[in-house]
Amino acid sequence: xxxxxxxxxxxxxxSGLWSFFMKPADGQLASETTKKxxxxxxxxxxxxxxxxxxxxxxxxxxxxxxAGHIVMIAVGLxxxxxxxxxxYEPLLLVPIGTGILIGNxxxxxxxxxxxxxxxxxxxxxxxxxxVVKGIYPPLIFLGIGAMTDFSSLISNPRLLLLGAAAQxxxxxxxxxxxxxxxxxxxxGAIGIIGGADGPTAxxxxxxxxxxxxxxxxxxxxxxxxxxxxxxxxxxxALVPVIQPPIMKLLTSKKERQIRMKPPRxxxxxxxxxxxxxxxxxxxxxxxxxLPLLGMLFFGNILKESGVTERLANTAxxxxxxxxxxxxxxxxxxxxxxxxxxxxxSLLIFVLGALSxxxxxxxxxxxxxxxxxxxxxxxxxNPLIGAAGVSAVPDSARVVQNEGLREDPTNHLLMHAMAPxxxxxxxxxxxxxxxxxxxx
Numbered sequence: 214x215x216x217x218x219x220x221x222x223x224x225x226x227x228s229g230l231w232s233f234f235m236k237p238a239d240g241q242l243a244s245e246t247t248k249k250x251x252x253x254x255x256x257x258x259x260x261x262x263x264x265x266x267x268x269x270x271x272x273x274x275x276x277x278x279x280a281g282h283i284v285m286i287a288v289g290l291x292x293x294x295x296x297x298x299x300x301y302e303p304l305l306l307v308p309i310g311t312g313i314l315i316g317n318x319x320x321x322x323x324x325x326x327x328x329x330x331x332x333x334x335x336x337x338x339x340x341x342x343x344v345v346k347g348i349y350p351p352l353i354f355l356g357i358g359a360m361t362d363f364s365s366l367i368s369n370p371r372l373l374l375l376g377a378a379a380q381x382x383x384x385x386x387x388x389x390x391x392x393x394x395x396x397x398x399x400x401g402a403i404g405i406i407g408g409a410d411g412p413t414a415x416x417x418x419x420x421x422x423x424x425x426x427x428x429x430x431x432x433x434x435x436x437x438x439x440x441x442x443x444x445x446x447x448x449x450a451l452v453p454v455i456q457p458p459i460m461k462l463l464t465s466k467k468e469r470q471i472r473m474k475p476p477r478x479x480x481x482x483x484x485x486x487x488x489x490x491x492x493x494x495x496x497x498x499x500x501x502x503l504p505l506l507g508m509l510f511f512g513n514i515l516k517e518s519g520v521t522e523r524l525a526n527t528a529x530x531x532x533x534x535x536x537x538x539x540x541x542x543x544x545x546x547x548x549x550x551x552x553x554x555x556x557x558s559l560l561i562f563v564l565g566a567l568s569x570x571x572x573x574x575x576x577x578x579x580x581x582x583x584x585x586x587x588x589x590x591x592x593x594n595p596l597i598g599a600a601g602v603s604a605v606p607d608s609a610r611v612v613q614n615e616g617l618r619e620d621p622t623n624h625l626l627m628h629a630m631a632p633x634x635x636x637x638x639x640x641x642x643x644x645x646x647x648x649x650x651x652x
Contacts, residue, residue, distance in 0.1 A: 277319035281550030289313030289545065295450065302450035302607070305411070308538055309446060312545020330546045341543040344438060347419040349540040350412035351508040356533025357605065357637065358512025359525045363487050365631040368476040371583070372597070372628070376635025378579035379601025380643045382407030382572030386564050387647075393560060398422060398434050401647040403561055406445045407568030408640030409452065409604040414445035415544065416505060417644045420652055439547040440558040444565035446544075452607040453614075455566075456573050456599050460615055463577045464595050469619040471594040473628050481519070488513040495642055501652065502645025506638065569602065576601030576632065600629040603636035 270276045292310030296303035315337070320326055327334040330341050343349045366373060387404035395403060398421035405417045415438065424436025448455065460469075492510035496503045515525040547553075580598030587593065596615055600608040609629035616625040 274319045281554045282317045282319045285313055285317040285548055285550045304537055305446050305541055306450050308541025309545040312542040313548050316546035316549050337546050340539055344415060344543050345419055347416045349536050350416035351504045352536045353412040354505050355508040355512040356528050358509040359516045359528035361513060361634055363634055364479040365476050365627050366634055367479045367483050367487050369631055372631035373635045375576050375580055375598045375601040375632035376639045379572045379576035379636055380639045381575035382568045383643050385571050386568035390564055398651045399437055401651045402437060402441055403564055405644055406565035407572040409449050409569055409602040410640040411446045411449055413640050413644050415442045417647060420648055439553055440561045442544045443548060444562050448565055448569045449604045452604050453611055456611050457615055459570060459573045460596055460599050463574060468595050471592055472623055473594055476627055484517040499642045499645030501648040502641045505641040572602045573599050594625055597625055597629040597632055600633040601636045603640045605633050605637055609633040
């Protein structure tokens with residue numbers, strides 16, 4: 214019995230020792246398994262982090278940027294530089310330049326992001342609606358009418374012919390665009406750049422070259438609103454650079470020193486009657502220009518009537534400022550690199566430059582022709598013919614500056630304003646004619 218108890222005790226002791234020494238081995242095995250699981254988890258986490266970073270980069274502009282985006286951003290910065298450094302149309306170039314920056318922030322197109330001009334549902338898309346449908350240009354014309362004084366034109370009506378002569382650039386550029394392969398509606402929209410009138414160019418391109426209209430042969434017109442608008446406003450801003458060399462080339466020193474009689478005083482009745490008669494006459498000639506000319510003369514009636522000063526003040530300050538901001542920003546944002554950088558855009562800029570130069574030359578040459586039929590006392594300083602383009606009042610200021618360079622006592626500003634405002638009317642009439650035939 215004692216032996217049995219002794220054997221059982223020994224077995225129990227050995228079992229205890231066995232259990233004691235074997236448990237660490239099991240724990241070590243469990244530890245190794247846990248380490249493997251942790252290692253696998255760490256690897257999964259690292260892979261997940263890398264995937265997340267890669268996905269994040271896919272949505273950033275750094276991953277999606279192209280050479281075209283860089284080029285357009287440089288153009289936007291250049292516009293802002295011109296506006297700030299040289300004071301070239303800052304009210305236009307700062308919004309447009311900023312819009313170009315906004316429109317060329319690259320993003321992943323297949324991500325269904327509603328942030329750009331061309332993404333339905335985005336804020337910019339809705340603001341751009343005013344450009345596409347031609348809403349902003351008539352509102353701009355309302356403000357222009359409310360701030361324009363037609364006294365110089367009323368006192369010397371023959372200067373209206375200079376504004377008409379400058380529109381020759383529009384029709385010659387139309388023919389040039391046709392010869393380069395643009396269809397008729399696109400060529401008409403491109404030609405209007407020669408009038409140096411941004412709102413008119415946008416209005417006409419929104420009707421003729423909007424990427425929606427279908428021609429009789431089944432082809433769809435290209436959407437050229439962005440390139441045409443940028444070209445028109447660019448040349449408006451560069452009036453002080455482009456026009457002086459042409460003015461000096463086509464006129465002699467003696468012609469540039471011609472002194473003109475001061476404009477006669479214009480009565481209040483004449484100022485009130487002019488926009489009413491102008492509205493009826495021009496819109497009967499070109500009914501398609503009614504949205505532009507109707508608002509232009511309406512704004513002038515508000516100004517000259519003397520009883521709606523509050524409305525006139527709103528039109529020429531708050532309203533036109535708001536519309537200018539929206540117009541400039543959305544037009545700039547429409548220049549996305551993949552849409553804007555095309556061979557057609559380059560041709561539009563070349564044709565626009567030629568159109569503007571031809572328009573300037575047309576006004577200068579016609580003034581010289583008019584002098585052939587005028588007496589010595591009534592001759593016109595041909596410099597004011599350059600103001601026949603509708604870049605108001607920049608062309609008139611350029612004429613003033615060039616006149617003062619030749620004769621510091623010869624002030625031509627008031628005389629130049631007559632063909633300048635006539636150019637606004639002329640370009641709108643030309644746009645209406647284009648729309649009637651090509652729309």
